[in-house]
Amino acid sequence: QLQLQESGSPLVKPSQTLSLTCAVSGGSITTTTYSWSWARQPPGKGLEWIGSTYQNRGTYSNPSLNSRVTISRDISKNQISLTLKSVTAADTAVYYCGRTNMRGEFHYWGQGILVTVSS
């Protein structure tokens, strides 16, 4: 059974960099059948796609976040990582990683991690 687990610092200061890791078990991130994605949800608000990484297509991110987002993969650890630079309070959210099919839907989600941006 595929499982995803987000981890990282739950508190980040404004202007600093948010860094999260998604540990994947029960499946390989090198698959060409699926992509691996990040989404977030500010408290009390809706979902927002952050970006997705594909084994043979590279990485794509939400244009509204594009210049601040980096999504990478560590094959040796079977992990996906997210970094978001120059954060502000508006980046406070629950961050989810997920496995996405080639039609873009999330069939598997991590439990999510709340990251608060505050001094």
Add this chain to the structure above:
Amino acid sequence: EIVLTQSPGTLSLSPGEGATLSCRASQNLPSGYVAWYQQKFGQAPRILIYAASTRATGIPDRFRGSGSGTDFTLTISRLEPDDFAVYYCQQYGDSPPSITFGQGTRLEIK
């Protein structure tokens, strides 16, 4: 950028009734790559429908997705207490890859 608009924002119904949730796209979605999710408080979303009308594994046939072009619908028949939650639609575009979510419909007990 494609915008998905869900309506209504909140739907108040009683158990046993049927629910109709709408998702309208700002542009035609010829691929029909639309998915629906259910989210309960404090939990990650759960996929219900993908490719506009295909039920995900383990989803009962009370949940039905339909639509094409710019208009998509999630219909839930015979509402059960466990169905009251927030529902999101989502679309996928391939050139370049991008994902957009609707703002959500809250289904609450009347």
